Amino acid sequence: MSVYHRPVMISECLELLALRPGKIYVDATLGGGGHALAMLEHEPQIKLYAFDRDIDAIKEAEATLQDHHAVLIQANFKDLRTQLAYHKVSGIDGILFDLGVSSHQLDETERGFSFDRDAELDMRMDRESEMTARKIVNEYSVDELKKIFREYGEEQAAGRIARAIERSREKQPIKSTLELAGVIESVVGVGSKESLKTKVRVFQALRICVNDELAALSSALNDAINLLNPEGRIVVMSYHSLEDRIVKNMFKLAEQDCICPPVIIQCVCSHKSTLKVLTRRPRSATDEEIQTNVRSRSAKLRAAEKKRGKR
Ligand SMILES: C[S@@+](CC[C@H](N)C(=O)[O-])C[C@H]1O[C@@H](n2cnc3c(N)ncnc32)[C@H](O)[C@@H]1O
Incomplete structure (x- = not known):
C-alpha cells in the first residue's frame, strides 16, 4: 500500500x-x-x-x-x-x-497542518479555496476566535488563547505555524502534555473552520x-x-x-x-x-x- x-x-x-x-x-x-x-x-x-x-x-x-x-x-x-x-x-x-x-496532507510541511513544522498558516484541503488559517488568525475578532477554539477544538483556554493572538498580531501579523504555536505556548506553557494537547486542539479547530x-x-x-x-x-x-x-x-x-x-x-x-x-x-x-x-x-x-x- x-x-x-x-x-x-x-x-x-x-x-x-x-x-x-x-x-x-x-x-x-x-x-x-x-x-x-x-x-x-x-x-x-x-x-x-x-x-x-x-x-x-x-x-x-x-x-x-x-x-x-x-x-x-x-x-x-x-x-x-x-x-x-x-x-x-x-x-x-x-x-x-x-x-x-x-x-x-499532514506530512506535507508546506500545507501548514502541523504545529511542529514551520510553514505558512494555510491548512486548506483544496488549495483553490479562499479561506486560509492565516486569514482567520489575523482577521477574525477575539470573540470569533474564542468561539472557533471552543466549538471546534473543545478548548478550555479558548478565550486566553484568542486574546494572546490579538496581542501578538497587534505587533505584527502571525504568518507561520511555529509563530502560532509560540503564541499558544505563551498561554499554556512549553513541553507539558497539556501544552501539546492544546496545540492539537487549536490547530484542529482552525483546520475544521478553514475547510468548513x-x-x-x-x-x-x-x-x-x-x-x-x-x-x-x-x-x-x-x-x-x-x-x-x-x-x-x-x-x-x-x-x-x-x-x-x-x-x-x-x-x-x-x-x-x-x-x-x-x-x-x-x-x-x-x-x-x-x-x-x-x-x-x-x-x-x-x-x-x-x-x-x-x-
Ligand atoms: C482520511 S483521508 C481518506 C483516505 C482514503 N480513505 C484512503 O484510503 O487513502 C480523507 C480525504 O478526504 C478528503 N476530504 C476531506 N473532506 C472532504 C470534503 N468535504 N470533500 C471532499 N474530500 C474531502 C481529504 O482531502 C482527504 O484526502
Missing part, C-alpha cells in the same frame, strides 16, 4: 458496505485510493464514483486505481448530489466516508441518506468526537418515525424512519491494527442501511 495514506479498518468497511455486483457505490473521501482499491478488488463488478477536494489525492488515486475503472471527481462531498446528477446518477447502493485529512468541515459533513450525510437506494449502506469513519456526534445524531434522526419534541402529544411532523442503524455502538480498530497504524486509534466506524421500500 502506498505511503500516501494507510487506509484504516478496511475489512470492517468492506463487511459493512456489503458490496453487490452491478451496483453503484461512492467513496466520498478518496485520499490515496486505498479504500477504493480494496472495494474494487473485493467486488470488481461495482460502478465506483470517488470524490476528493484535493487535487493531490485525485492524482495519487489515479495511479493507485490504474488497473480498475472508477470515476474520480475533484469536488467537495457537500456537492455530492449535484456532482452525481451531472454523471446521471440519481441513486446509489453504498457510500463510504473516511473523514479528516490524509497522512500525506462540519457543515459539509452534515449536508453530505443528509444528501447521501436521501440518495441511497433501498438496502443501500452508508459507512462513516470519523476521528474526533464532533464528527462522530454529527454522524450518530443524523443516523438516529433518520431512524426515527416521529421527530416532534416530546411536549407534542399528537405527531405533527409526519417524519418516517428511512434508515436502520447497523452499529449501535461505533466500531473501533483492533489492537493489532492500532499497533501497526497509529492513526486507526481514534477511528470510530458507524454504518446504517436504507430500509426497504424507502427512497
Whole structure:
C-alpha cells in the first residue's frame, strides 16, 4: 500500500458496505485510493464514483486505481448530489466516508497542518479555496476566535488563547505555524502534555473552520441518506468526537418515525424512519491494527442501511 495514506479498518468497511455486483457505490473521501482499491478488488463488478477536494489525492488515486475503472471527481462531498446528477446518477447502493485529512496532507510541511513544522498558516484541503488559517488568525475578532477554539477544538483556554493572538498580531501579523504555536505556548506553557494537547486542539479547530468541515459533513450525510437506494449502506469513519456526534445524531434522526419534541402529544411532523442503524455502538480498530497504524486509534466506524421500500 502506498505511503500516501494507510487506509484504516478496511475489512470492517468492506463487511459493512456489503458490496453487490452491478451496483453503484461512492467513496466520498478518496485520499490515496486505498479504500477504493480494496472495494474494487473485493467486488470488481461495482460502478465506483470517488470524490476528493484535493487535487493531490485525485492524482495519487489515479495511479493507485490504474488497473480498475472508477470515476474520480475533484469536488467537495457537500456537492455530492449535484456532482452525481451531472454523471446521471440519481441513486446509489453504498457510500463510504473516511473523514479528516490524509497522512500525506499532514506530512506535507508546506500545507501548514502541523504545529511542529514551520510553514505558512494555510491548512486548506483544496488549495483553490479562499479561506486560509492565516486569514482567520489575523482577521477574525477575539470573540470569533474564542468561539472557533471552543466549538471546534473543545478548548478550555479558548478565550486566553484568542486574546494572546490579538496581542501578538497587534505587533505584527502571525504568518507561520511555529509563530502560532509560540503564541499558544505563551498561554499554556512549553513541553507539558497539556501544552501539546492544546496545540492539537487549536490547530484542529482552525483546520475544521478553514475547510468548513462540519457543515459539509452534515449536508453530505443528509444528501447521501436521501440518495441511497433501498438496502443501500452508508459507512462513516470519523476521528474526533464532533464528527462522530454529527454522524450518530443524523443516523438516529433518520431512524426515527416521529421527530416532534416530546411536549407534542399528537405527531405533527409526519417524519418516517428511512434508515436502520447497523452499529449501535461505533466500531473501533483492533489492537493489532492500532499497533501497526497509529492513526486507526481514534477511528470510530458507524454504518446504517436504507430500509426497504424507502427512497
Ligand atoms: C482520511 S483521508 C481518506 C483516505 C482514503 N480513505 C484512503 O484510503 O487513502 C480523507 C480525504 O478526504 C478528503 N476530504 C476531506 N473532506 C472532504 C470534503 N468535504 N470533500 C471532499 N474530500 C474531502 C481529504 O482531502 C482527504 O484526502
